[in-house]
Amino acid sequence: MEGIGKRPFQEEETNVAKSPRFEEHKFDLHPLGKYSGDCAVYKQPVELQSFSIDHERTVHFDDRQLKYYYPADLSNADLSVGYEDFIQRDENLKEHIDTLLDALTHYRSKEIDPLSSQADIVTWRGIITKILCTPYARDPFELGVTRYKDTIYIEEHETEFKRAQNQNQDARGRLMGFWGYRFESLSTVSSFPSKTDPVDKEELESRKSSVVNTNExxxxxxxxxxxxxxxxxxxxxxxxxAPKNPSTNPLPNYIELKTSKLIHSDRDKYTFERHKLMKFWAQSFLIGTPSVICGFRDNDGFVQKIQKLKTMEMPRMVRGQKGMWDARVCLNFADQFLSWLQSIVTVNDPEHTYTVTFAHPFQEIKVVSSGKKHVFLTKRYLEGSTSEKIGGPRVGE
Known part of the structure; x- marks a missing residue:
């Protein structure tokens, strides 16, 4: 991926005529045994840039929204408190990968080695998590893909299944969705707690009922x-x-916060390890987060136990068990799929997109060229500028 503005994309238009349009390509999942064996090497991630988004969805290239871990008080860990005041981000506003693109542009503006931000793939972690888990998942997904200056950009599309699931969610389901956000507020503070600078007692008390706002x-x-x-x-x-230090990689200090139902039976244990633990591992492993703090709650939404799960130990927790997932299969599958995707997405034009789908009966991933449908790179990204507001015109508009 070359520096922005160094080469106009019009030079690549000759590639468009050479590439077959609307031809469907398929990547087979099975047999999964072909993904076992020696594991693909995954390089330790390094942070390039960080940014904050405030309650008005305004972007700031600073750490104002960074929270610090401080254990929840189990004597009063009611995850339902404040649900009636819950402020949820408007999911109908499509944000694509706008903030990620702006963060890359901001990083490059600091005159750092341009090679340090070059990549074959640019996307959100959630999308790579889906790909990692695909060999063992039955959750449909649809992705939008485009190639610009030999870098492939990937965004997620809302599927009909997901749209119907959201529309048909009952009151209980919406409340349970809130529980995870409340656990985050119960487990964090705004300043680093230390012996010389302890946490403000008022903040510890107020976080029990503070307004949860997912815009932040x-x-x-x-x-x-x-x-x-x-x-x-x-x-x-x-x-x-820990506080961030410009001279060290902050990723090993980051923590994932999760909630899960208390485990009472072998069936509960199997469900947790087969599904949730795999996603916990994938999310944390991808950005080098060493641990997950999980709040195990009862059916009424009260946290009864807090457990620290080490990311690198999760694959060993399920190794050798029948019907479980294998981290090597996940990584080898993702490695081979991403290599294959690069050979399929060949049109070097930010106004040309591809659609990637994984759907029932979940035997293969399909890729089809979509022409100028669902163009998602921002015009300002190609121009090398940023905006504190998410959105704005796409390429070609």
Whole structure:
């Protein structure tokens, strides 16, 4: 990926005529045994940039939204408190990968080595998580893909299944969705707690009933490599265990916060390890987060136990168990799929997109060229500028 503005994309238009349009390509999942064996090498991620999004969805290239971990008080850990005041981000406003693109532009504006932000793939961590888990998942997804200056950019589309699921969610489901956000607020503070500067008692008390606003986010942008594929991805960060130091990589201090139902039976244990633990591992492993703090709650939404799960130990927790997932299969599958995707997405034109789908009966991933449908790179990204507001015209508008 070359520096912005160094080469006009019009020079690449000759590639368009050479590439077959609307031809469907398929990547088979099975047999999964072909993805076992020696594991593809995954390079330790390094943070390139971080940014904050405030309650008005305004972007700031600073750490104002970074939270610090401080354990929840189990004597009064009611996850339903404040639900009636819950402020949720408007999911109908499509934000694409706008903030990630702006973060990359901001990073490059600091005259840092341009090679440090080059990558074969640019996307959100959630999308790479889906790809990692695909060999064992039955969740449909649809992705939008475009190639610009030999870098492939990937965004997620809302599927009909997901849209119907959201529309048909009952009151209980919406409340349970809130529980995860409340656990985050119960487990974090705004300043680093230390012996010389302890946490303000008023903040510890107020966080029990503070308004949860999902417009607010803190995000990191990391660079890594899976096999021969270099990846730049953005990811939301729940909190950190230490103040950031410009001279060190902050990723090992980041912490994922999760909730899950208390485990009472072998069936509960299997469900947790087969599904949730795999996603916990994938999310944390991808950006080098060493641990997940999980609040195990009862059916009424009260946290009864808090457990620290180490990311690198999660694959060993399920190794050898029947019907479980294998981290090697996940990584090898993602490695081979991303290499294959680069051979299929050949049109070097930000106004040309491809659609990637994984759907029932979940035997293959399909890729089809979509022409100028669902163009998602921003015009300002190609121009090398940023905006504190998410949105704006796309390429070609």
């Amino acid at each position: 986010q803190y995000c990191t942008v990391v660079r890594t490599r899976l096999g021969n594929t270099s990846i730049v991805m953005g990811a939301e960060v729940d909190c950190t265990s």
